[in-house]
Amino acid sequence: MGKAFNPGLTLYHIPVEEIERCVMGLGNEKMTCRLARELDIVDFLAGQGIRPVKINGNDYWYHSPLREERTPSFKVNRKINRWFDFGEGIGGNLVDLGIRLYQCTVSNFLEILEGAALPDTSQQKRRQIPNPSGNKVEEIAALSSSNLLTYLQNRSIPLSFGQQYLDEVKFRWKGKRYRALGFKNDSGGWELRNEFYKSSISPKGSTYINRGNSRLAVFEGFFDFLSYLVLFGDSAQPADFLILNSLSFFESSRELMEGYREVQLFLDNDKAGREKIAYAITLSDIYHSQSSAYCGYKDLNDFLCGIAMNALPSDHQQPPGWNI
Structure with a gap:
């Protein structure tokens, strides 16, 4: 019998261009092998509760999900998005993995992916992803959706923090209802996230949390914050917080940032993030990069998820190399 499917599956790494193409008129397109192969294997496994035992750069090592074993021999190279099981000498893309994991045909696995991609309990398929410009908020409420709470847990964020900084946003797009974690920006818009997509409700803008400190910590997105x-909890030095919600707001935030004695940048470990840090350092010596401390991870949340398999110390001691 095939493996039971976990509805908490995370499938939000489809390229933006493909999302936009589907939203603009191809929303009824079925999941294809080509689209399925583009889905992130690490996120797929995380959605099934399968966490890596070891991470070495782009290589994620697991106990094989295809059989019982004591020594991890199943590797996913996240850069090329391919897996290989050294114990069996087989590997491939997500489709190759899915048909073995669920012991099903290719067409059945594609149907599983389509059926998994439902916003909450609605019957809309994964390909119908809301376009920010057409979203209309219907209700703002406290977090209660089991799907959203599971997603928050999969991102290694405790419910207490979610309840303090996030809301459950119920909104409508093209007559269909959706819900997502909502993080409000200072312009009155919302950043929206659930396990299936990343979106927003205009107007776009950054989020500033002023606690009257002389130090500012800057993040690209709210999951990093x-x-x-x-x-770190209360172990970090007192700081105010700026969540850009998009790197495009960095320049317009300079006046705010440069009013501080120290600005620590927790930007993504990608080309755009590295370039923005390099640029900031040329502007003033108040800017300091923290990204090297989570080198090997794409961002601060990825770092947190990577170490979540080991219990964080109760006193939130800083990891070596941090200057917080």
């Missing part, structure tokens, strides 16, 4: 709170 929440990860900072999880990692």
Whole structure:
């Protein structure tokens, strides 16, 4: 019998271009092998509760999900998005993995992916992803959706932090209802996230949390901000917080940032993030990069998820190399 499917599956790494193409008129397109192969294997496994035992750069090592074993021999190279099981000498893409994991045909696995991609309990398929420009908020409520709470847990964020900084946003797009974690920006818009997509409700803008300190911590997205709170709690030096919600707001935030004695940048470990840090350092010596401390991870939340398999110390001691 095939493996039971976990509805908490995370499938939000489809390229933006493909999302936009589907939203603009191909929303009824079925899941294909080509689209399925583009889905992130690490996120797929995380959605099934399968966590890596070891991470070495782009290589994620697991106990094989295809059989019982004591020594991890199943590797996913996240850069090329391919897996290989050294114990059996087989590997491939997500489709190759899915048909073995669920012991099903290719067409059945594609149907599983389509059926998994439902916003909450609605019957809309994964390909119908809301376009920010057409979203209309219907209700703002406290977090209660089991799907959203599971997603928050999969991102290693405790419910207490979610309840403090996030809301459950119920909104409508093209007559269909959706819900997502909502993080409000200072312009009155919302950043929206659930396990299936990343979206927003205009107007776009950054989020500033002023606690009257002389030090500012800057993040690209709210999951990185929440990860900072999880990692350090009250052990970090007092700081105010700026969540850009998009790197495009960095320049317009300079006046605010440069009013501080120290600005610590927790930007993503990608080309755009590295370039923005390099640029900031040329502007003033108040800017300091923290990204090297989570080198090997794509961002601060990825770092948190990577170490979540080991219990964080109760006093939130800082990991070596951090200057917080």
